[in-house]
Amino acid sequence: MADAGRNSTPLVLASAQLRRNSAAEVVQAKAPWREAVLEGYRRRNTTLDALFYDIGVITPAEAAAVAPWLAREGALLIVPPSQAGRLRICPDIEDFAASGGTGMRILAVAGVGSSALGTAAFARNVADAFGEPVAALVSGYGLADMLAEAAGGWYWFGTLNRVRHLFEQFDDLTRGTAFEITHPRPFNLARTSLDTRTLCQLLADRRFRFALLTGHSKGNLVISEALYALQGTGMDGDLAETAIVTISAAIAMPPRYRRIIDVMGELDWFGAMNSDPAITVEVRPAQAWHHTNTDLACHLPVRTVLAGLRGRPALAMLQ
Template structure:
C-alpha cells in the first residue's frame, strides 16, 4: 500500500507544480475542474494497480492527467517508458503499430489510472498496449450531477450531449479531431471518437480489446459507431478481435462474437451497471470492482487475462500484424488464483476465431525521441530519465 500512496502523492505534487502553466489557457475552466481532477486521480489510485507505474512515469503523466482523447503507449513492466501521444499521427510515428492490444479504463478517467490498467494488460501479453485517456471535463460535471457516473451503463447518453460545453470553454483537442467525424462528432465523446478512429485506421492491427468499468461502454459505443460508418472494416476486425470486458457487461455489435465478460463475485457496482440480459462468462471469487492488488478483494487483471489468453484462439490476418504473447505464470502464482478454466465455463457466444497459426512473439517499442510539441493548455511534462 505504501507504493500506491507514494505514486499518488508524487503525481498530485507534480500536478500542482504544473498548475500555473496550465492556467495560461482557459484559466476559469482549469480552476473549476482542478479539484475534481485531483479527486478522480485519487479514485484511480484506489481502483487501479498504480504501483506498477514508476516514479518517473508518474511525474511524466502528471501534467496530462485529464487530457481526454490523448493516447498512451504502455510497454510491460521493466521495458521502455510510457509514451504520451496527442494525435493518431503521433501515435503511429512513435510505434503505435507495434501495439497488439487496446485498453480503456474507467472510474476517474485519469491518465494515471489508464496507464496502470494498460500495464496490467501489457504484463499479461508481453507486448506494448495502447490506451486512450477518458479525462474529466465540464461535460463530466453535468453528467455526474445527473448520476451518470454512478449509473453510467444506463445513462450513457448524457455525457456526449454535454460535450459541447467543453468545446465552448476552450478544451484542448487531443486524439481524433472533429474534422473527419462529420455529424457523429456532436453525438459522441472525444475518447469514444478516438477509440473509433484507432480501430478504423488500417495502420493499426489490434487483436485484443480490454476494458474496465466505464471503459467497456466506450468500447461498445466506438464499435457500434464503426459498424454504422464502415461495415467492411468492422467485419474485418470482428474476424480477429478478442474483447475482454472487466467489471461490467455491455452489449457489443452482434458481429463481434469473441467476447469474454468478467466480473467479481462481490461486484455489486458492476452488476448494477451491467446489462441484465448478458450472462457473465467468469465470476472471479472474492473480488470486487477494483483491480488494485494492494487491497483485499481485488480483481487480478494480469492473472485473469493470462488464463483467458492461454486458452484463446487468436488468428493472424497477416505475418506483419502484431501478435499477442502470453507471459508464462510462475507455478507459485498460479496456485494463488482460482480462475475457472475455459472448459469449465459456459459460453454464450459461438467461437468464430481460427486456431493459432504460429507462435506468439514479444514486441518491443523503438526508441522514442524527446517531445517538443506544446500541449495546448496541458503541461508538457519532462521526458522520464
C-alpha cells in the same frame, strides 16, 4: 513483475500529485478557466485511481510524467510491460503512430477515476499479462462529465453517458479543439464524447490493427459506443475478428463481434448494476470486487486473470 518490484500506492499517488498542473500551465491553456474549474475534480480522480487501479506497477517517475496529463481526455499512452522501459505519452493519433503505435496489437481503456494514472496502471497489468506493450486511451474527465455527475448520472454508466452527451458540444467549445471524422458515408459523432471519438479514429484508421480491445468498468462502454458508432459506415471492415475482453462491466457489443470474454468478480455488485443482464459472464474471479489494486483485499487480479485467458480460442490472434 515480482511483488518485490512493486511501488507503494501512497508513493505513486504522491508522485503524481506533486506534479499537478502548475498555475502557469493553467494560465497558458487554451481555456484557462476550464482548466481551473476541472482541477479539483482531477485531483479527486487521481485518488479514485489509487483505489480502483493497481498503481503500484507504475514507477514514481512515470507517475510524475503523466501528472500534467491527468484527465486529459483522448490522450494515448504506450505502456510497456514492467521493467521493460518507461511509458510514453502521445497527445494525438499522429504522435501515437510516429511512436510505434502502428505495430501495437492491444488497446486498453480504463474507467472509474478516468485519469492517465489509472489508465497507465490498467494498461501495465494488461502488458504484463501478454508480455508486450499496450496502447491505452485516457477516457478523461471534462466539463461534460462534471455536469453529468452534478445531474446525478455518475453511478450508472448508461445514464452517465446519456447525460454527458447532452453537454458534450459545450465541452468541445471550451476545449478550443475540433475532433471530427470525415468519410464518404459520414456519421454523426457530435453526440459522442471525446474519448469515444478518439477510439473511433483509431479503429477506423487503416494504419492500426488491434487484435484485442479490453476495458475496465466504464471503459467497456467507451469501446461499445465506438464500435456501434462505426457500425454500417464501412470503416469497421477489418474489425470483426478483433477480440474483446470486458472487465468489471458486461456491456453489449455489436452482433458481428463474437470473440468476446466477459470478466467480473463474484462480489462485484457495482459492476453487475452497470452490466447488461442478458449477458452471461464467463469468468468470475473468486472473492473479487470492482477494484484491481492488488494492495487491497478483494481485488480483481487483472494480470493473473488475463494471463489465464491467453490459451482461449477467442484470443488465438495473440498466441
